[in-house]
Amino acid sequence: MDYRITDDKSKIKSADVQRLLSTTYWADKRPLEQIEKSMANSACFGILDDSDGLIGFARVISDFATTYYLCDVIIDSDYRKHGLGKELVSYIVSLPEYQNIRGILMTKDAHGLYEKYGFEKIEGRAMSKPVKR
Numbered sequence: 001m002d003y004r005i006t007d008d009k010s011k012i013k014s015a016d017v018q019r020l021l022s023t024t025y026w027a028d029k030r031p032l033e034q035i036e037k038s039m040a041n042s043a044c045f046g047i048l049d050d051s052d053g054l055i056g057f058a059r060v061i062s063d064f065a066t067t068y069y070l071c072d073v074i075i076d077s078d079y080r081k082h083g084l085g086k087e088l089v090s091y092i093v094s095l096p097e098y099q100n101i102r103g104i105l106m107t108k109d110a111h112g113l114y115e116k117y118g119f120e121k122i123e124g125r126a127m128s129k130p131v132k133r
Contacts, residue, residue: 012046016054
C-alpha cells in the first residue's frame, strides 16, 4: 500500500475528515462547519493513499512555546492494523516545532500507542470542561 503524510490543508478535504470522525466516540456528531473551523485553526495532518483519498487524520493545536495538544487522531477502519496510526503519531511528535514542549492528549483508549511516544497517564491531575449541547 502506498501512502504519504501531508500537512497541506488543501489536500485534506473537510468532508473526508467528517467521514472519518463520524466513526469515533468523541466526534461522531461534530457538524461539518465545526470541523472546518477546527481545521482552519489547527495544524492538520492527513494520510493520503495513492489516489489522494484520506485514510488517516490528526490535528495539533499549539502555542509553539510551552504546549501542544494532539487531537482527532483517526485511521479509516479499512486501513487499521497496518501501523498507520503509529506512523502518523511518530511523524507529528518528531517535528521540530513540537520538540522540547509538553504534549497533551485526551483518550479513553490506545494508551499503549501514545506511551510509545512518551505520553504518560496523569491520574488525578487532568481536568476537562465538557461541551454542553
